[in-house]
Amino acid sequence: MRPSWFRRSAINFCCAGDIPLRDAAARAGLSPADLLARTGGAPAGGPVLEAPRETGPLIDHLLSRYHETHRRELAFLIPLAEKVERVHGDHPVAPSGLARALVALRDELEDHMTSEEQILFPLMRQGQNTRISHPIAQMRHEHADTARLLQDIEHAAHGMALPEGACGSWTALYTGLRKLTDDLVAHMHIENAVLFPRFETPDAAAGA
Structure with a gap:
């Protein structure tokens, strides 16, 4: 399922997102069947199936x-968030603190992605396993940090629910935020569930 479907049912999809569907449904006061009905059902396929299967093409x-995409979209969304906060700061549901949260996300992601590009991915392309457990553990830890930042963004944007009569800038901001959030969750899932386990021992993966 994509995060936007869970958002409509007020279910947190970032931190502790590995709980069973039945438990998430119970927390929302729904049965699993009701949750699937509300969210449109599980799609055939998903972000993992849309990605190449072999390691080199998957990294590409x-x-x-x-x-x-994250770099390009954050460069657009941060000044847009600053504009919306500045213009609509007196609105009851103005996204106060959103630009600051997006800057924190950008800075964290830039460090994270640079480490992958310069250290982790080259080792993976070489088929390296002996020197890779620590970088992978660090990336998993940073994914958890990113999930917490996404929670901050959701909170600052009031669940990305647009107020009545929202202007074009506000609408564009939340539309872009939804896409960024969905992309980030799919990105982390592909790495955590598909790419990283190829280079981890069973014990290392279980302890991550």
Whole structure:
């Protein structure tokens, strides 16, 4: 499922997102069947199936589809958030603190993605396993940090629910935020669930 479907049911999809569907449904006061009905059901396929399967092409996909896209979209969204906060600061549901949260996300992601590009991914392309456990553990830890930053963004944007009569800038901001959030969750899932386990021992993966 994509994060936007969970957002409509007020279910947190970032931190502790590995709980079973039945538990997430119970927390929302729904049965699993009701949750699937509300969210449109589980799609055939998903972000993992849209990505190449072999390691080299998968890394190329992560770089072009996610790394470059995150950088480009954050460069657009940060000044837009600053504008909306400045113009609509007196509105009851103004996204106060959103620009600051996006800057924190940009800075964290830039360090994270640079480490992948310069250290982790080259080791993976070489088929290296002996020197890779620590970098992978660090990337998993940073993914958890990113999830917490996404929570801050969701909170600052009031769940990305637009107020009645929202201007074009506000609408564009939340539209872009939803896409960025969905992309980031898919990006981290592909790395955590597909790419990283290829280079981890069972014990290392279980302890991550």
